[in-house]
Amino acid sequence: MLHSSLLELLEGSDPTQINISTVPVLERSELQPGRRGGGGGEGAEEADCPFRFSPHSLHLHTDNELFEDGDVHRHLYLQDLVTTLQATDEPQAPHVSEFRCHITSCKQLFDTLEGYEHHYNSLHRHVCSNCKRSFPSNHLLDIHIQEWHDSLFQVMAEKQCMYRCLVEGCGLKFQTSKERKDHLIRVHSYPSDFRFDRSKKIKSKTKEKRTPQQREDCMAVSSLEVSQHRETENCEEMDISLPQESEKPELVPSQQPKPRYSYRVPSSICFGQGSVRGFRGGRKKK
Amino acid sequence: MWRLQAVQHKASRSAKDLEEFKHKRREHEKALRQARRDRQLISKRVLLNEDEHQEREFMETDASPLSQEQLQEMIRNVQHGGEEKAARLAFLRKVLRDPQTHLIFTKLENSMYVLVGQLSGHNAQCQLEAARCFYELSHSPHPGVGQSCLPATPYLLTYLSNPNAKLTELCLYTLGNLWTEGAKVRERLLAQGIVCALTNCIQNQRNNLAVVEAAGFTLSQLLQDKEAADRVIQQVVSSGLVPHLISYLKPDPEFGLGPAIECAWCLHYIVSRTCDASALLTQGVLERCSSLLVTLGGAVVKGSTEEGLELLLWPLLRCLGNLLASGVCEGGRCPVGLEDARLLAALCVFSQAYLPTHSALTRESLWVLNNLTAGSTLFCSALLFFNVVPALIPLLPFSKGINIMVLRILGNVAHNGTGYCAQLTQAGLLPAICATLKMADPDVVTMSLEVLYLLIASSPNVTEEFIKLNGIQLMETIQYNNDEEQRLRASYLLDNYLHIHSIPNN
Numbered sequence: 001m002l003h004s005s006l007l008e009l010l011e012g013s014d015p016t017q018i019n020i021s022t023v024p025v026l027e028r029s030e031l032q033p034g035r036r037g038g039g040g041g042e043g044a045e046e047a048d049c050p051f052r053f054s055p056h057s058l059h060l061h062t063d064n065e066l067f068e069d070g071d072v073h074r075h076l077y078l079q080d081l082v083t084t085l086q087a088t089d090e091p092q093a094p095h096v097s098e099f100r101c102h103i104t105s106c107k108q109l110f111d112t113l114e115g116y117e118h119h120y121n122s123l124h125r126h127v128c129s130n131c132k133r134s135f136p137s138n139h140l141l142d143i144h145i146q147e148w149h150d151s152l153f154q155v156m157a158e159k160q161c162m163y164r165c166l167v168e169g170c171g172l173k174f175q176t177s178k179e180r181k182d183h184l185i186r187v188h189s190y191p192s193d194f195r196f197d198r199s200k201k202i203k204s205k206t207k208e209k210r211t212p213q214q215r216e217d218c219m220a221v222s223s224l225e226v227s228q229h230r231e232t233e234n235c236e237e238m239d240i241s242l243p244q245e246s247e248k249p250e251l252v253p254s255q256q257p258k259p260r261y262s263y264r265v266p267s268s269i270c271f272g273q274g275s276v277r278g279f280r281g282g283r284k285k286k
Numbered sequence: 287m288w289r290l291q292a293v294q295h296k297a298s299r300s301a302k303d304l305e306e307f308k309h310k311r312r313e314h315e316k317a318l319r320q321a322r323r324d325r326q327l328i329s330k331r332v333l334l335n336e337d338e339h340q341e342r343e344f345m346e347t348d349a350s351p352l353s354q355e356q357l358q359e360m361i362r363n364v365q366h367g368g369e370e371k372a373a374r375l376a377f378l379r380k381v382l383r384d385p386q387t388h389l390i391f392t393k394l395e396n397s398m399y400v401l402v403g404q405l406s407g408h409n410a411q412c413q414l415e416a417a418r419c420f421y422e423l424s425h426s427p428h429p430g431v432g433q434s435c436l437p438a439t440p441y442l443l444t445y446l447s448n449p450n451a452k453l454t455e456l457c458l459y460t461l462g463n464l465w466t467e468g469a470k471v472r473e474r475l476l477a478q479g480i481v482c483a484l485t486n487c488i489q490n491q492r493n494n495l496a497v498v499e500a501a502g503f504t505l506s507q508l509l510q511d512k513e514a515a516d517r518v519i520q521q522v523v524s525s526g527l528v529p530h531l532i533s534y535l536k537p538d539p540e541f542g543l544g545p546a547i548e549c550a551w552c553l554h555y556i557v558s559r560t561c562d563a564s565a566l567l568t569q570g571v572l573e574r575c576s577s578l579l580v581t582l583g584g585a586v587v588k589g590s591t592e593e594g595l596e597l598l599l600w601p602l603l604r605c606l607g608n609l610l611a612s613g614v615c616e617g618g619r620c621p622v623g624l625e626d627a628r629l630l631a632a633l634c635v636f637s638q639a640y641l642p643t644h645s646a647l648t649r650e651s652l653w654v655l656n657n658l659t660a661g662s663t664l665f666c667s668a669l670l671f672f673n674v675v676p677a678l679i680p681l682l683p684f685s686k687g688i689n690i691m692v693l694r695i696l697g698n699v700a701h702n703g704t705g706y707c708a709q710l711t712q713a714g715l716l717p718a719i720c721a722t723l724k725m726a727d728p729d730v731v732t733m734s735l736e737v738l739y740l741l742i743a744s745s746p747n748v749t750e751e752f753i754k755l756n757g758i759q760l761m762e763t764i765q766y767n768n769d770e771e772q773r774l775r776a777s778y779l780l781d782n783y784l785h786i787h788s789i790p791n792n
Contacts, residue, residue, distance in 0.1 A: 061559070113721050
C-alpha cells in the first residue's frame with residue numbers, strides 16, 4: 001500500500017502539496033566489485049562483466065507503437081464510438097506473463113509460477129548423475145543410487161536386509177524388493193497397482209508433442225513417450241524390479257491410474273538389477 | 287459536458303442496437319489500428335448536438351434518398367426563398383444528413399455556389415444554416431465531397447473570429463474535418479492562413495470553452511499530419527500559442543474536460559515531435575501537467591466515474607514523459623514545477639486503477655515514473671520514502687511492456703547503491719525477482735538479472751538473503767538456458783558473488 005499520508009493527501013480536497021524536498025535523499029554509493037577467490041577484486045572482473053544496465057529516460061515519438069492503444073481510443077472518441085457503458089466497453093485487459101522451464105531440452109511453458117515450480121521440483125531437482133533420472137526427493141535418489149549403481153549392493157543384499165523403505169523416516173529395511181513392496185502397501189497404504197515393475201514397452205522411440213498446458217499433466221503423459229533428451233522427465237517414485245515374478249513383465253503403461261508413478265526409461269539405460277538376466281535366477285530370496 | 291453527454295442516449299437503445307453498435311465499434315477499431323500502423327491515422331469529428339439527436343433518429347428510419355430533381359428543386363427554393371431562406375436551408379441540412387445525397391448534391395450545377403453564397407451573405411441565420419450544411423458535407427464518407435467544399439474555406443476561416451460562438455464552432459469542426467481530405471485541401475488551407483486563424487481563435491475566445499475545444503480539435507488535426515506537422519509546429523510555437531494551450535490544462539467544473547482534452551493532445555503532438563523540449567520547459571508546463579495529474583489522481587482514488595478521464599490522462603502522461611526525457615530530473619535537484627510529491631502517488635494510482643481496463647495507461651504511467659527516477663537520487667529516495675515499491679511489485683506478473691518498465695524503475699533505484707538496495711530488499715523485492723527470473727520472455731529474465739546484480743553487488747547481506755531463497759540453484763538452472771546473455775550473467779554472479787559467499791571461511 002502506498003504511504004498512507006500520501007494517499008490521504010491525494011484524496012483530500014486540501015490543495016497543499018507535499019514538497020518533495022522534505023524527503024531525505026539517501027547517499028549514493030558505488031557497487032562492490034565481485035570477490036573472486038584470491039583476487040583483489042578489480043581489473044579482470046570488470047573487464048568481462050556482462051551487465052550493462054544503466055538508468056536512462058526514454059523518449060517516445062508520436063508514432064511509437066507503445067502509443068497505439070491510446071491513439072485508437074482517442075480516435076474512437078472522435079468518431080463518437082466511446083461509451084461509458086460497461087456492456088459495450090471492451091477492455092484492453094493486461095496480459096499475464098508465462099513461465100518457462102530454463103532447461104534447454106525441456107523449455108516447457110506454464111501459466112503459473114506454481115505450475116513451473118511443481119514441474120521443476122518433480123523433474124529437475126534430484127538427478128542421478130549416472131543415469132540422469134530424476135527423483136522428487138533426495139531420499140529416493142539415495143535409494144536409487146544405492147540399489148542401481150552401487151556394485152556392492154547386490155553382494156550385501158544376499159546377507160542382510162538392504163532394501164530400504166521408500167517412506168522417509170520409516171527406516172525399515174527388507175531382504176527383498178517384494179517384501180518392501182508388501183510393506184509399502186500394507187503399512188504405508190501405497191496403492192497395490194503402484195508401479196513396482198518396469199515396463200518392457202518403454203523401448204518405443206515415439207516422441208509425443210507436448211502442449212503448454214501440460215503442467216499438471218506432465219506426469220500423466222503416456223509412458224510410450226520416450227526420447228533421448230527427455231530422460232529427466234521421469235517422475236516416478238521408485239521402480240523396483242521383481243526378479244522372479246510370474247506376472248506379465250509387460251504392464252500396459254497407459255492404464256496407469258496413478259500417473260504420478262508412471263515411469264519411462266530410455267532404452268539406452270542399463271539397470272544393474274533386472275536387466276541382467278543372469279542375476280535374476282541367482283537372487284531368489286524368499 | 288455537452289459533448290460527452292451525447293453518448294447517454296445510446297443507453298436507451300435496444301439490445302439489438304447495442305450489438306450493432308459494438309460490432310460497428312469493433313470494425314472501426316480494427317480499421318483504426320491498421321491505419322495507425324500505416325501511419326495514416328486520421329478521423330473526422332462526429333458530433334451530436336442535443337437539439338439534433340432526436341431528428342437524427344427520425345431521419346435514420348426514413349431510408350429513401352432524394353432524387354436529383356428533388357435536390358435541384360430544393361436548391362432553387364433556397365435561392366428564391368426570400369424570407370423563407372433560413373427555413374429552407376434548415377430543411378436542406380436535414381436532407382444532407384443522409385450521406386447518400388452528398389454525391390448527387392455536390393455534382394449539381396450550382397449547388398455549392400448557392401451554399402457558399404448563403405454562407406457569405408448578410409443574414410446571420412442563413413450563415414448558420416449554410417455552415418451546418420457544410421459541416422454535414424465535411425464528414426461525408428464519400429471521397430471528393432470534401433474537396434468540393436473548397437470554395438467555402440476562406441469564409442469558414444474568416445468566421446473564426448466571429449462573435450457568434452455557435453457559428454465559429456461549426457466552422458472549426460468543418461475545417462477540422464476538411465483537413466483530412468487530402469494534400470490539395472491541406473495546402474490550400476495552410477496558404478489561406480489556417481494556423482494563424484486558429485491561434486487567434488484560441489487566444490481571443492477564452493470565454494467560450496466550446497470554441498476553445500473546437501479549435502483545439504482542429505489544431506490537433508493539423509498537428510497529427512505527418513507531412514505538415516513540422517511546419518505547423520514551427521508556426522504554432524513561434525506564434526506564442528503554447529502558453530495558451532498550457533493554460534487550458536485544467537478541468538472546468540461546469541463545462542468539463544473537453545477543452546483540456548483537446549489542448550493536451552495538441553501539446554502531446556508538439557512535445558513528442560520536438561527533439562529539444564527545453565524551450566517548452568520554461569513556460570510552466572511541468573507544473574501544470576503535474577498539478578493536473580495530481581487532481582486527476584485524487585479523482586481516480588475517490589472512484590470518480592467522470593467520463594473522459596482517460597482521454598485526458600493519455601496525452602498528459604505523454605507530455606510529461608517526453609518532457610522529462612530531456613534529462614531534466616538527473617542529479618539530486620528537483621526541476622521547477624515538480625515539487626509536489628503527490629505526483630508519485632498519482633502515477634501509482636493510475637497504474638493500478640487502469641490495469642484491468644486500459645493496461646496501456648498502466649504502461650505509460652510506469653514510463654513516466656521511469657523517466658522521473660532515471661539518474662535522480664531525489665526521486666529514487668522519494669520512491670522509497672513513500673513506500674511505492676510494494677505498489678510496484680504486484681505489477682510484475684504482467685507482460686507487454688509492464689514488467690519490463692517496473693524492472694527498469696527498480697533498476698534505476700538500485701543503481702544508486704547500498705542504501706537504496708537495502709530498502710528495496712526490505713520491501714520484498716528478492717522473492718519477486720526470483721519469480722520474474724522464471725518467466726518465458728527472455729528480455730524480462732535478462733532485465734531481472736541486471737537488477738539482481740545491482741542488489742547482490744551492493745552488500746553481502748543481500749547475497750545471503752538471495753541464497754536462502756535457493757538463489758544458487760536458480761542461477762545454476764539458468765546456466766542450462768540456451769540464451770547466452772542469460773548464461774553469462776548467471777555465471778558471473780555465481781563465480782563472483784554466490785559461490786564465494788557460500789564457501790566457509792578458511
